[in-house]
Amino acid sequence: MTEHPNELLLEIADGAVPPAEARAHLGSCRRCQQTLAALAPLDLGYAWQGVAAELDAPRPGILERVLVAFGVRPGLARFTAAAPSLRLGWLLANLLVLGLVALPMALRPVTTAPSAVLLAAPLVAAAAVAFAYGPAVDPAYEAVTATPLSPVRALLVRLAAVLVANTLLAGVVDLALGDGGPRVGWLLPMTAAALLAVLVASRWTPAVGAVAGMGAWLLVLAGWRASDRPVAWLTGPTAQAAYATVALVLLALLVRSVARQGWALPGGSEAA
Amino acid sequence: MTGVARAEVEGAGLAARPAAGAATDDELVGAVAVGDRAALELLYRRHAPWLAGRLAARTSSVELAEEALQDTFLAAWRSAGGYRGGGQVTAWLWGIARRRLSSLARRQRPGGLSLDAAAEPRDPGATPEEAALGQDASDRVRRAVATLPPEQRAVIAAVVYEGKSIETTAREAAVPEGTIKSRLHRARLHIRKELGS
Numbered sequence: 001m002t003e004h005p006n007e008l009l010l011e012i013a014d015g016a017v018p019p020a021e022a023r024a025h026l027g028s029c030r031r032c033q034q035t036l037a038a039l040a041p042l043d044l045g046y047a048w049q050g051v052a053a054e055l056d057a058p059r060p061g062i063l064e065r066v067l068v069a070f071g072v073r074p075g076l077a078r079f080t081a082a083a084p085s086l087r088l089g090w091l092l093a094n095l096l097v098l099g100l101v102a103l104p105m106a107l108r109p110v111t112t113a114p115s116a117v118l119l120a121a122p123l124v125a126a127a128a129v130a131f132a133y134g135p136a137v138d139p140a141y142e143a144v145t146a147t148p149l150s151p152v153r154a155l156l157v158r159l160a161a162v163l164v165a166n167t168l169l170a171g172v173v174d175l176a177l178g179d180g181g182p183r184v185g186w187l188l189p190m191t192a193a194a195l196l197a198v199l200v201a202s203r204w205t206p207a208v209g210a211v212a213g214m215g216a217w218l219l220v221l222a223g224w225r226a227s228d229r230p231v232a233w234l235t236g237p238t239a240q241a242a243y244a245t246v247a248l249v250l251l252a253l254l255v256r257s258v259a260r261q262g263w264a265l266p267g268g269s270e271a272a
Numbered sequence: 273m274t275g276v277a278r279a280e281v282e283g284a285g286l287a288a289r290p291a292a293g294a295a296t297d298d299e300l301v302g303a304v305a306v307g308d309r310a311a312l313e314l315l316y317r318r319h320a321p322w323l324a325g326r327l328a329a330r331t332s333s334v335e336l337a338e339e340a341l342q343d344t345f346l347a348a349w350r351s352a353g354g355y356r357g358g359g360q361v362t363a364w365l366w367g368i369a370r371r372r373l374s375s376l377a378r379r380q381r382p383g384g385l386s387l388d389a390a391a392e393p394r395d396p397g398a399t400p401e402e403a404a405l406g407q408d409a410s411d412r413v414r415r416a417v418a419t420l421p422p423e424q425r426a427v428i429a430a431v432v433y434e435g436k437s438i439e440t441t442a443r444e445a446a447v448p449e450g451t452i453k454s455r456l457h458r459a460r461l462h463i464r465k466e467l468g469s
Contacts, residue, residue: 006415006433010463015325017362023318024294031435036321038431038438038456041328042338044320050342051316055309055349 004032013039036084078160095169119221121170122193126213128162156198163194188243193217202257297361305352312349319362320345323369330373336380340373347372416466417459424459427452 005022012018013036018026026032037044060068060078067077170190193213201209295303295311303311320341327337347368355364397426417428430441431452438456442449 002437006435007411009432010413010417010428010460011467012322013325013460014464015322015327015329020297023297026321027314027318033317034437035432035435038453039460040321040324042324042334042341044324044341047320047324047338047341048313048316048345050338051312051345054342054346055312114341184426 004029009035009039012036013041076157080157093174121166121187121190122217123214124170124191125163125166125194126197126210126217128159128166128194128210159198161167163191167189188240188247189217189220192243192247192250195247195254199250199254199257202254282340296359298357298359301348301352301355301361301364302357305355312345315348315361316345317366323365326364326366327369327373330370331377333380336373336376340369340376343355343372344369412467413463418460419466420459424455424462426465427455428459431456 005018005025007017008016008022009032010027011023026036061081064077064081065270067080068074072080166188166189170187193216196216197206197209197213199209297315300315300318304315323344324337327340328334331337331340335364338343344365348365351368353374355361381392417425420428426445427441430436430444431438436444438452442452445452
């Protein structure tokens, strides 16, 4: 240990550059560091904590950076990208569900049978509501409730991103099925199921909403099983028109519900 | 500074690696360039004190100076790969710090460059190396300290020359820590004036 550069410390604290050997001493001498900390015109420990905190901050993921590149505000982008149902594992699971349902069809195409993607897509979309947002699934939920973003709006923002992701996945499976595929006939039932899930979630919790959306679609499927005209039930023009009508009605109800009760989510109190 | 904050600065890591303490500044920046965080910490311990003094002299806002100091080391962390070497670490760091302070001051006061940040009221030389301290400075400081009132001289002696903490000094003098801090502050103003004249 070299000698303490006592005389220099006062001038260093005023901004004079110490010689190289004194600098090396300062790097390893606690006593001099302590003296300089006492003399410094600002809090050196606090400033270093700021540097360390910045270095520890997580780097934004790909999705977050893409959203920011498309003009989404950084905070909203981080919030959206943090949706549990947008994680790679969840998306892969979605793809697996869609693929497994689609596989038998791809192997043995039957033109009269309903499209496999059609069967699975609304279920996946409704389930995504449960894992898009809420105290039960979101590690960042408590932090989010302290922000100006209201719970229902948060749910919608997340859900929009989740729906886009699932639409892309279902589209990929649809394309992979080729001629036997449903030709995006799943889009309207999927939207209707998701909207129903959101509407219910806005009154109760995301999990209840997801159950409602999935349950409604399972009822439709039960009707299809009992019907003697399965194709008409699902992909026929009448059926598609019915899905569109249901989706529009649900959207209107959701808008009205939001206009009435504001952006609060009744189930939010269970976060406590 | 709180005890916790100081523990952060002096924290583990480099203290356990005696070889790192002997590294030159150039070697440290080289290590920072490949992501060695301990090297950044050591660089901070060596350079943050004088950078803090310079930054604080150029703005009346402690917060602004603190932010500029943080930004300087974050920028150093990110751009260490661009450092050309040649023993110019102090000039390199001060260049970053001055630019950061200017841009922070501009952002805070829209409509004009901060005069404090733009002007160089107390810059002793064009590059920091030219202002490096030596034996000459020690004598001047010692003479300035000798002209202090006894109470302030005692605090300088305890804190600077004996390396005692503010807490210890306060306890031994049987006065509150705030009193020691204010004596220290007044002593520094006095010394700065003496050295400037």
